Amino acid sequence: DTGVSQNPRHKITKRGQNVTFRCDPISEHNRLYWYRQTLGQGPEFLTYFQNEAQLEKSRLLSDRFSAERPKGSFSTLEIQRTEQGDSAMYLCASSDSTGIQETQYFGPGTRLLVL
């Protein structure tokens, strides 16, 4: 298994444009998480899925953000009408909740710059 993958690795966009990121989790992992990280901060939770069900969204997540995991495998995170404050590293992590303990493994991240 090659781990969690994310695409694209970098994205530069103009304010007001829509962007979509993809995450492919570790194949046997049923949970998938999205985080946002800015410089000097730890990862900030955005949302997570168990299989195809989106179980929780952060209250910090505005309605411009939407995420899907249609078949319980890969996931997409879309940001509509991007703002400069959306510039950050977007991290995806996956985990297996069926074991005794749960550990998250991160993908390489997508770095977004909104001009």
Added chain:
Amino acid sequence: QKEVEQNSGPLSVPEGAIASLNCTYSDRGSQSFFWYRQYSGKSPELIMSIYSNGDKEDGRFTAQLNKASQYVSLLIRDSQPSDSATYLCAVNDPPGGSYIPTFGRGTSLIVHP
């Protein structure tokens, strides 16, 4: 609101020394604790997980957990310049909880030759 506190540093140690990184957390019910290493511009990489009070050793790394004091630490023995990175502490609920770990801001470690 659950909080995880870490000294942002930087913590500077000479090569070969022991680096000690500390983390405190607010939720007494937390049961899963993780240390991640993050190089500049890269994503977090899991180093250690610990679930029971006491010490857990893995190579040059030792995680220490004291649930009574709500304190978890990471010791790095024989520190190398390649250990220079930000170390993130993460704390999670027990099974049946929110499944959403809370991360600290991270401690920057600099190992100088």
